[in-house]
Amino acid sequence: MDSSRLRVLACLAGACGLLVGAGCDPVRSARPARSPIAADPFDDPTLRSGKPRVLVLMPEFPQTLEVWASLRQELRSDFDVVSRRIEPDAEVELIAEAIASVGPACIVVMDNPTLRLYKTYQQGSPPNTKHPPAIVVMTSFLEEQAGTLKNVVGIAYEVPAVTQFAHLRTLLRRPMKRVGVVHRGLLSGFIERQRELTKAESIELVSVKVGDSPDAEELRAALDRLVVQRGVHALWVLNDNTLLTPELLELAWLPAISGERPIPVVVGVASLVANSPQVGTFAMIPDHEALGAQAASLIFELADEAFQPTGKLIEAPVSIKTIINGKQARSYFGFNDALRAKVDEVVE
Amino acid sequence: MSRRRFARWTISAGAGLPVLTGATQALAADLMLLVFVPTDARVRSFEKQLTACLPGVNVRAVSRFRDFESSLQSGTDAVLTLQPVLEQLKLAVSAQGKRKGGDSKEPYLLVSAGAPVVPSTVGKMGAVDILGHSGMKSFVAQVSGASPKIKSVIKIEDLLPLLQLQAVDAVLMPERYLPTFQTNTQLDLRPVRVGSAGLPALATLTAQGRSIVPLVHRLTASINAQMGVSEWTVLG
Secondary structure: OOHHHHHHHHHHHHOOOOOEOOOOOOOOOOOOOOOOOOOOOOOOOOOOOOOOEEEEEEOOOHHHHHHHHHHHHHHOOOOEEEEEEOOOOOOHHHHHHHHHHHOOOEEEEEOHHHHHHHHHHHHHOOOOOOOOOEEEEOOOOHHHHHOOOOOEEEEOOOOOHHHHHHHHHHHOOOOOOEEEEEEEHHHHHHHHHHHHHHHOOOOEEEEEEEOOOOOHHHHHHHHHHHHHHOOOOEEEOOOEHHHOOHHHHHHHHHHHHOOOOOOOEEEOOOHHHHOOOOOOOEEEEEOHHHHHHHHHHHHHHHHHOOOOOOOOOEEOOOOEEEEEEHHHHHHHHOOOHHHHHHOOEEEO | OOHHHHHHHHHHHHOOOOHHHHHHHHHHOOEEEEEEOOOOOOHHHHHHHHHHHOOOEEEEEOOOHHHHHHHHHHOOOEEEEEHHHHHHOOOOOOEEEEOOOOOOEEEEEEEEEOOOOOHHHOOEEEEEOOOHHHHHHHHHHHHHOOOOEEEEEOOHHHHHHHHHOOOOOEEEEEHHHHHHHHHHOOOOEEEEEEEEEEOEEEEEOOOHHHHHHHHHHHOOHHHHHHHOOOEEEEOO
């Protein structure tokens, strides 16, 4: 492989917003940038008497700021929204101090490191501490983590397979009865939950499990099994950094999807569609503006229940943004301009 | 006359167009139209379509009620939004969108997956947020006759995932979207007809904004169809 292509692939993998793997985080792996929003989230608002307070614990990243802006917009007439910046090296005392000084009716916790810190705070609190409900957003595989926390509700960050595949079916003029996915063992539970949900849409999720550290040969064999032997109608690429290394992209993914019969590939990060070499045809990613509105809706529900959470604790994100590779989608998969209004971005 | 208006007037007149036409276009040049009408198209795409058939009008479309509220405070000459939104904000209707036959309201459905629901027994209902949290409670009660917990979304298409993920018992939506939903899903959708709600309408907020009113007749059939409108009636 020439060095320039390797560099491109390395950048791709680094920019993925990868979800699974040591030290990876869906939010912080993205490039930090100043907020495009008008208000500074960390300026304290004038507190109004009688208005419940929502404490937001968050890092300052484009994605978290987008969620924050939407959340605050929805809440501000009914709640005072007070926000605290949580850096990666923040001490747990920062959380204790913020909760003590703000006295929130509920707390919004954004991203993995912030959740880890909040968990440390809870574990260090006296056993009889009454924690306000926390709404967790933008963290990886929240359902797996939620059981270890007290009084936590939230919205998972992974876009459900059923939402992605049903939307994909509306964009393509071809059958969508079997979708293939390669995964490692640690995501078996997640895959099973997705499989159940896709059944309702008459879509079979065909999965092949690989080892914890597969090499290119093992991954290529798994992909061939799905594409050639099982004849899946699309491939779903999980945001798992172990399966998306530059070497695996070059030696397994690209050859497997560049066969004689092109297959639509759905990815969870825009860079895999937008940057060359384009692995994905369709990127379906969480809509951060809608995620903020969904979190606000959850807070209104909590308020209606006097901040005593009942019912389902972890929701799935309901809204997605779709980015497509226009050339591929048009050339191979029947995408036409009449469908342009149903996608958010077409990369040419 | 601003430089921009003057330039537009000069170009129109210079092109041999009647002076009056040039002046009319010039008047429209600095007009602001704020739009909040949920459709099944992306908001930027919808804005682009509106801009194309309203030359000289600065169209800004937003997808959320709260954005609409805050944009209103920033100032605009006219707004195009659903009639219940105008009613909540106490804005007078200058032009009303109507269905074929002249009805200014459209029928709504309560749609569930698997088994039909009795509206009064629905515990959790999905709906597009057109009025904010408290306004939606009244709207849902008025249209569906129920007082459920409301799961608000910001796009019409997001109602379908609520059913796919079993996050609600039913979703409330205009009847005209049912065929699209049926095309887009294999779920066994069960619609129950409930009440009706007002179609999009135009309200003017400034004296200048009145010149936007007749322009509703320029909206294409495609744009009107996306809003559930067949014709427009200019009032007053």
